[in-house]
Amino acid sequence: MIELIILIAVIVILVGSFAGLYNSLVQLKNRVKNAWSQIDVQLKRRHDLIPNLVETAKGYMKHERETLEGVTKARSDAMSAGSVKEKSQYESQLSGSMSKFFLVVENYPDLKANENFMALQEELTSTENKIAFSRQSYNDQVLFYNNKVQMFPSNMIANMFNFIKEEFFELENKAERVAPKVKF
Numbered sequence: 001m002i003e004l005i006i007l008i009a010v011i012v013i014l015v016g017s018f019a020g021l022y023n024s025l026v027q028l029k030n031r032v033k034n035a036w037s038q039i040d041v042q043l044k045r046r047h048d049l050i051p052n053l054v055e056t057a058k059g060y061m062k063h064e065r066e067t068l069e070g071v072t073k074a075r076s077d078a079m080s081a082g083s084v085k086e087k088s089q090y091e092s093q094l095s096g097s098m099s100k101f102f103l104v105v106e107n108y109p110d111l112k113a114n115e116n117f118m119a120l121q122e123e124l125t126s127t128e129n130k131i132a133f134s135r136q137s138y139n140d141q142v143l144f145y146n147n148k149v150q151m152f153p154s155n156m157i158a159n160m161f162n163f164i165k166e167e168f169f170e171l172e173n174k175a176e177r178v179a180p181k182v183k184f
Contacts, residue, residue: 028145035138042131053120060111084167
């Protein structure tokens with residue numbers, strides 16, 4: 001009789017542990033999805049702001065057609081990307097195009113003084129900060145999730161139920177990794 005009680009207790013503990021590990025994997029997977037959706041929200045906001053910024057600049061920057069077209073193409077590519085890796089790559093290209101755009105803007109003092117342009121630029125800067133924060137949050141969630149998927153004993157349950165590693169949202173453009181130099 002005692003052996004039966006011990007056997008039942010062991011089974012209950014194993015089933016409880018199994019359920020706990022499975023549920024924690026599901027919870028972490030959902031956190032990764034949520035973190036990705038936060039990035040997506042900010043990227044959409046960025047994509048919505050860029051056409052307004054470009055349109056505002058067009059009147060002033062008649063000779064900078066190539067730069068404006070580059071920003072527009074990079075935005076289009078970024079919006080059509082599917083996977084995390086593609087998004088990462090195209091968003092890095094868009095960041096590079098926007099950097100080039102703002103360098104060109106420096107040559108147009110009337111544009112820099114335009115209220116609409118300044119407001120849009122401030123919104124875009126704010127959005128860029130939110131994107132950076134969202135990327136960090138997403139990568140933190142991916143780290144927690146990937147650790148759980150790879151570490152024993154949860155890796156056994158992850159393999160049984162096809163939980164796979166997620167990709168980090170990394171910068172593709174090495175130039176973005178270097179802080180810009182400010183000179184006065």
